[in-house]
Amino acid sequence: MDKDGIIALLNQDLEGEHGAIIQYLTHAYAMGEGEIACEIEPLARDEMRHLDWLAEAIIELGGVPSLERGKMRMGGESVADWMRNDVLLEEDGINLYREHIKIIDNPKIKRLLQRILSDEESHHGDFEHFVNKAQKEGAKDVRGSRTDKVVQTLNWGIEHEYTVILQYMFQSYKTTNPEAKKQMEDQAVNEMQHLGWLAEKIIDINGDPRIEHTEVDRSTRTADMLRADIKIEQEVAAAYDRAASETEDPDLKQLLLRIRDHEIYHTAIFNDLLKEEE
């Protein structure tokens, strides 16, 4: 199999990981603080690591990591149904990895996919266990139906955070500047925290967190990437600031200001990197 063929298969795997991350996080947030939710989060983190390894392997082969999200299995009436969907999603992944391991002849890639497959097999068992646990303990869907301006603002925040997580991760794969790579990875991790805080806050106030993203910058030169990052950070710092001044809820205000301050810090980091690039 030629390089392009392998890259196409790895991108299919990467898209599957992306879908799994969002499906599992959506389920974890929708369950609130429960025990199952806490046990799902490390599984979502495993999938993030898989996505990262696949992207690096694609770059090493001279390819471009896909930004598409693979098929998700959403829906279901109860937490047990969601966990069944997660079992099925793991089965989709396991079947795909087995097939790719069979047809890819590059030993290094084969080894990587075997490594990932062993995690998916373990996750499959974990989710089967969560189906039983959800049935026994009656784990609940804690999402509410509140859709006022506060919830809309928080969901706007999630949309922004998800967008920049993707943007900084994919830029970090493409940039040839090692310091920029490190900073993009670090800031992406910080944006993941923001996404989690916003989702938890929405659950707290009886809303429904929606994990969708908008257009991701696709620059190929590091200086252009950084310019796009600075622009988006400045815009959102201002938006979080505005949202903080509009709310009467002291906890929400504090949360929004904390995120705003992080975004101001991100702008400064990216500005320093840009100065060195120019």
Ligand SMILES: [Fe+2]
């Ligand atoms: Fe995975």
Ligand SMILES: [Fe+2]
């Ligand atoms: Fe953020």
Ligand SMILES: [Fe+2]
């Ligand atoms: Fe930021």
